[in-house]
Amino acid sequence: MKKVAIIGGETHIGEVTQLAGKQLTIVGAVVREDQKEWARKAFNAPVFTEESSLYDQANPEIVAVANENDRKAAAVMGALEKGCDVIVDKPLAITATEQQRISQYLRARPERKLLMLLTLRGHPLWSGMREQVQSGAIGAPAFCHVRMAVRLKRKERPPWFLDVRRSGGMFLDLLIHGIDLVEWVTSARVKALTALTGNLGAPSDEYLRDHAAVFCEMDNGGSAIVEGQRMLPDTKGSDYRMHVAGTQGYADLSMADNRLTLTNPNGAEVVVKTLPEARSVVADWLAGGALVDQESSLRANRLALLATEAAALRERMET
Numbered sequence: 001m002k003k004v005a006i007i008g009g010e011t012h013i014g015e016v017t018q019l020a021g022k023q024l025t026i027v028g029a030v031v032r033e034d035q036k037e038w039a040r041k042a043f044n045a046p047v048f049t050e051e052s053s054l055y056d057q058a059n060p061e062i063v064a065v066a067n068e069n070d071r072k073a074a075a076v077m078g079a080l081e082k083g084c085d086v087i088v089d090k091p092l093a094i095t096a097t098e099q100q101r102i103s104q105y106l107r108a109r110p111e112r113k114l115l116m117l118l119t120l121r122g123h124p125l126w127s128g129m130r131e132q133v134q135s136g137a138i139g140a141p142a143f144c145h146v147r148m149a150v151r152l153k154r155k156e157r158p159p160w161f162l163d164v165r166r167s168g169g170m171f172l173d174l175l176i177h178g179i180d181l182v183e184w185v186t187s188a189r190v191k192a193l194t195a196l197t198g199n200l201g202a203p204s205d206e207y208l209r210d211h212a213a214v215f216c217e218m219d220n221g222g223s224a225i226v227e228g229q230r231m232l233p234d235t236k237g238s239d240y241r242m243h244v245a246g247t248q249g250y251a252d253l254s255m256a257d258n259r260l261t262l263t264n265p266n267g268a269e270v271v272v273k274t275l276p277e278a279r280s281v282v283a284d285w286l287a288g289g290a291l292v293d294q295e296s297s298l299r300a301n302r303l304a305l306l307a308t309e310a311a312a313l314r315e316r317m318e319t
Helices: 011-017 033-043 051-058 069-081 096-108 124-134 170-186 281-286 294-313
Strands: 002-007 024-030 062-065 085-088 114-116 141-150 190-198 211-218 223-229 238-246 249-254 259-264 267-271
Touching (some): 002 011, 062 069, 069 085, 124 249, 170 238, 170 294
Parallel strands (some): 062 085, 085 114
Antiparallel strands (some): 141 238, 190 211
């Protein structure tokens, strides 16, 4: 088993901790002061005050980074420079300068490995959608629409999460999954994009962003829209969907309904009953798999950064 240290205790660290005792041994953690008691119990490992102590005393092989978004890039670079491989929750970085530094380091040191938690690639519905599209079941993909809608949950969120200066905004924190899935499902690549984001639910909150959308021009001549929002009422927890239209039909995915359907010459809205098994992107990566390869991790973050810039400048950005 590999020795893993944890930096940060935000939402998706469970993707790593669920493998404790199986493929990973947790050897230590650094978390915020208010998370220390929880971390000691949850990780069953020493909790350090400083990252330097974590490295000196725990001697990890892998570092899992799940701290505040504006602190992720520094933690990733710190781990790489200590000779560790890295698992990082999205986003990898919230500025182009941070991304460039990490990318350059990895190019110069190919022995170092990095995984960003693009977890939906391991979900049966999304991997099933990919199988159907790439099998030719709907012909050549021409248009995609991805929706990623959640509740704001203001009272449950830490302050940094509600501040675009620290979270990086909607594209980096939420729509990054949808942008990645467009390319992964269709095998087409985004060649240019335009984007918009804003705050309609609480306009007096200057640094909140509650909706966003990006229009993607694809290199196969098709197009895609990825949109998301944090304005769902408490009656619905989340609403993730994907629609892919092809030259011979279309496929629809709804996570809320746990349903994938096909409409093509063989039938209308036929439920796909046989789906791939759920896969942990972390377990796959540890085993040397390529469910989420390093280039995809870097590219998804770079595209989300470009969407953020496109929305800020109100300009079309080429990739």
